[in-house]
Amino acid sequence: MDTDTLTLDPAITAALPVQGEVVAISRHGDTNWSTGYKIIIEVDDDDHEFFIKILDREDARELAEGEFESMTLMHELIPEAIVPPIAWGMFETDNSKAFYLTYFRDLDKKHPPDDSxxxxxxxxxxxxxxxxxxxxHVPTFYGCRKVDNTWCQSWEEFFSRELRSSINFAQAVLQHDEELEGLAKTFFDLVVPRLLRPLETGGRSIKPQLVFGDLWDxxxxxxxxxxxxxxxxxxxFYGHFEYDFQCMTSDRYSLNYNFVNLYRERVGVSEPAEEFDDRVALYALRNDFHTMGMWPQWTSVLDHVKSEMNRLIKKYPDGLQGFAANAALKNNAAFEQNAALEYNTSLGENAADSTTIQGNEDIPSSNSIVPSQSGNLAPTKVDSA
Incomplete structure (x- = not known):
C-alpha cells in the first residue's frame, strides 16, 4: 500500500461515494492555501480515484463551503468542464480542519483554445x-482572502466595497503607502462612480450574472x-460579467487580452461600450492589489498600479459630473439635429403645398420672416407652435 502522511478522517471516509480498500494516498497538485491528495480506493478489483483538499487554516470551514457551492453551481451550467463536487465538511478528529472532496482528474496545465x-x-x-x-449566498475566497458577498442593490456598491478591501489588504504589506492612500481617495471620489454608475443609470442597466471570479490560466x-x-x-458571486477579465490585462498571464477582445467580438459588452477598456482596467486594479497582498514579491507592480490610477484620474477629472455634462451635450446635439431635420422636412412639405394653390398671394410661403419674441427677425415654419 502506497500511502502518504494523510490519515483519512472518519468524516472523509463517510463522505466517499464508495467503500473499499484504500490502496494509495499521495500528495497531488500545486495548492497554496490547502494540501491536495489523490486517493485510490479499490472496490471489486476496480480502482476509484478521488481528489481531496485539506484546509488547515483560519476560515477553513468557509473556504471548503465556498468552493463546494461554487463548483456545484458551475457543474449545473457547464458539466463538461467541471468535476462534480462530492462533499465538504469538518474533520471529526480535529474541528479546526476542513476538507473538500471531488473526483480525480489528470490535468494538463495548458489552457484550452479561446473559442472553447x-x-x-x-x-x-x-x-x-x-x-x-x-x-x-455564502462567502467565497480569492486565494486566501474572503470576499464579502453580502447582497447589494448596485454593482457600484459591491465593487467599491471589494476594491477598498483589496487596497487595505495590500496596504498591510506595503506598510501603508501614503501616496497610494491619497490616490485612492481621489480615485473613489472620481473614477469609480464615473465608470460604474453609468452602467446602471440613464436608461441603462446590468443584471447580476454569475462570474467565475478567479479566471486566470x-x-x-x-x-x-x-x-x-x-x-x-x-x-x-453574482456581479458584472466584465469583472471576469480582471486577470487578463497583464503580461504575467498567458490568458490575456486576446481572449478579452475575442469575447467582446463574439459575445458583446455593456454600455457605454466605448468605456469598456477602462472598466476592465479598473477591475484589473483590484486583482493587482490582491496579488500584492498575497505575494509580497509582487509589490513591484505598485508603480504600474499608481500609473493606471493616475491615468484614469486624468482622463476623468470631473468624475460623474463630467459624464452628466457630456451626456447633456450629446442630448442637446441630438435635439438640435432632430429639430433641424424636422425644420427641413417641413420646408419641403410646405413648398409642395404651395405649388398646388396657384395665384393665392395671401398664403405665406415657408420662408416667411416674422418677428421673434426677442424682437429680432427669425425664420418661422407655417403652423409652428
Whole structure:
C-alpha cells in the first residue's frame, strides 16, 4: 500500500461515494492555501480515484463551503468542464480542519483554445442572480482572502466595497503607502462612480450574472485524457460579467487580452461600450492589489498600479459630473439635429403645398420672416407652435 502522511478522517471516509480498500494516498497538485491528495480506493478489483483538499487554516470551514457551492453551481451550467463536487465538511478528529472532496482528474496545465473557453464562460455569465442583487449566498475566497458577498442593490456598491478591501489588504504589506492612500481617495471620489454608475443609470442597466471570479490560466486547464477544458478553484458571486477579465490585462498571464477582445467580438459588452477598456482596467486594479497582498514579491507592480490610477484620474477629472455634462451635450446635439431635420422636412412639405394653390398671394410661403419674441427677425415654419 502506497500511502502518504494523510490519515483519512472518519468524516472523509463517510463522505466517499464508495467503500473499499484504500490502496494509495499521495500528495497531488500545486495548492497554496490547502494540501491536495489523490486517493485510490479499490472496490471489486476496480480502482476509484478521488481528489481531496485539506484546509488547515483560519476560515477553513468557509473556504471548503465556498468552493463546494461554487463548483456545484458551475457543474449545473457547464458539466463538461467541471468535476462534480462530492462533499465538504469538518474533520471529526480535529474541528479546526476542513476538507473538500471531488473526483480525480489528470490535468494538463495548458489552457484550452479561446473559442472553447469563451463558450464555457459565456454560459456561466448567462446565469442570473436568484435574488436580483449582487452578491452570493455564502462567502467565497480569492486565494486566501474572503470576499464579502453580502447582497447589494448596485454593482457600484459591491465593487467599491471589494476594491477598498483589496487596497487595505495590500496596504498591510506595503506598510501603508501614503501616496497610494491619497490616490485612492481621489480615485473613489472620481473614477469609480464615473465608470460604474453609468452602467446602471440613464436608461441603462446590468443584471447580476454569475462570474467565475478567479479566471486566470492556472485555474483553466485541459483534461489529459479527453482534452476537454477543465475549470476549478473559482471565487463565484453574482456581479458584472466584465469583472471576469480582471486577470487578463497583464503580461504575467498567458490568458490575456486576446481572449478579452475575442469575447467582446463574439459575445458583446455593456454600455457605454466605448468605456469598456477602462472598466476592465479598473477591475484589473483590484486583482493587482490582491496579488500584492498575497505575494509580497509582487509589490513591484505598485508603480504600474499608481500609473493606471493616475491615468484614469486624468482622463476623468470631473468624475460623474463630467459624464452628466457630456451626456447633456450629446442630448442637446441630438435635439438640435432632430429639430433641424424636422425644420427641413417641413420646408419641403410646405413648398409642395404651395405649388398646388396657384395665384393665392395671401398664403405665406415657408420662408416667411416674422418677428421673434426677442424682437429680432427669425425664420418661422407655417403652423409652428
Amino acid at each position: 473557453l469563451i463558450r464555457l464562460i459565456s454560459k456561466i455569465h448567462e446565469k442570473e442572480s436568484p435574488t436580483g442583487k449582487f452578491g452570493f 492556472a485555474n483553466v486547464q485541459v483534461d489529459n485524457r479527453t482534452r476537454a477544458a477543465a475549470l476549478f478553484d473559482p471565487c463565484c
